[in-house]
Amino acid sequence: MASPQIDVDEIVETLEQIRQRGHSAHTVFRDWVNLMLFALQDRDDPYLEIVDDYRERGDMAHPDGQRSVDLFAKAFGQLQERMAATDADVLGAVYEEYGLSSDAFGQHFTPHTVCETMAKIAGVGDENDTEDRQTVLDPACGSSRMLLVAGRKQPDALFVGQDKDPLCARMTASNCCFLNLDAYVIQGDSLTVEFQRAWQTLYSSLGGSVRELDDEEVEELHEWVTDAFENTVEGDNQPSPAQGTDTGAEERTPRVGMSVPSEQASLGAFEGSD
CATH class of the missing domain: 3.40.50 (Rossmann fold)
Known part of the structure; x- marks a missing residue:
């Protein structure tokens, strides 16, 4: 189970709405993590490849705010709110809780305590x-x-x-x-x-x-x-x-490049996905 001090039910419910459209829990969670990571890196091409896969499944028929990409963005916002409130590994807690319904997960991480x-x-x-x-x-x-x-x-x-x-x-x-x-x-x-x-x-x-x-x-x-x-x-x-x-x-310290433009990890990372 997720760590008792971290309530992730709201995030799981949002991701579950996407899963109920014919996707596996593991696919939804994997795509959510990839979308966040690609958005934070400003990598449009792999980001849009994931978005297009959901569009091809008739996702655009849903009203604004209920499309899968909208729900992914909503879950990202909920994740940030919970992290700001707990300063803990909310993403891992979602993984554990959401994975209870999937045979493809099966990992549980070291408790925060x-x-x-x-x-x-x-x-x-x-x-x-x-x-x-x-x-x-x-x-x-x-x-x-x-x-x-x-x-x-x-x-x-x-x-x-x-x-x-x-x-x-x-x-x-x-x-x-x-x-x-x-x-x-x-x-x-x-x-x-x-x-x-x-x-x-x-x-x-x-x-x-x-x-x-x-x-x-x-x-x-x-x-x-x-x-x-x-x-x-x-x-x-x-x-x-x-x-x-x-x-x-x-x-x-390795000699890899260090000059990376800083960007706030925010919902703005999902802008321009329409």
């Missing part, structure tokens, strides 16, 4: 004995719940999340953007150090931004993560799921 305890044990947010920027790493991040808890405690840190599930990676990228964190999100198996895709989110005073890295940047990120891990092991300081290495800031 346990994430709070793990972050405390790992020392996230504690005073540093050096001037180096703190790095927070979760090699099996799911919907990013652990990273979001750490982000509240240490918002100036650099966050790195990895998950082999493509949907989880996209949820994490969206969440890190929503909560305005500097982060790298990797889709791939952390046990084999496999990187398939990656996203970068950046903090700004106007709100978070997100972009997908190109192949060359993914390779640079892969080299940085591999080097950081090897340096940590050689220093007899085993890495933990929440606490990164204690190397210099330049050594801990």
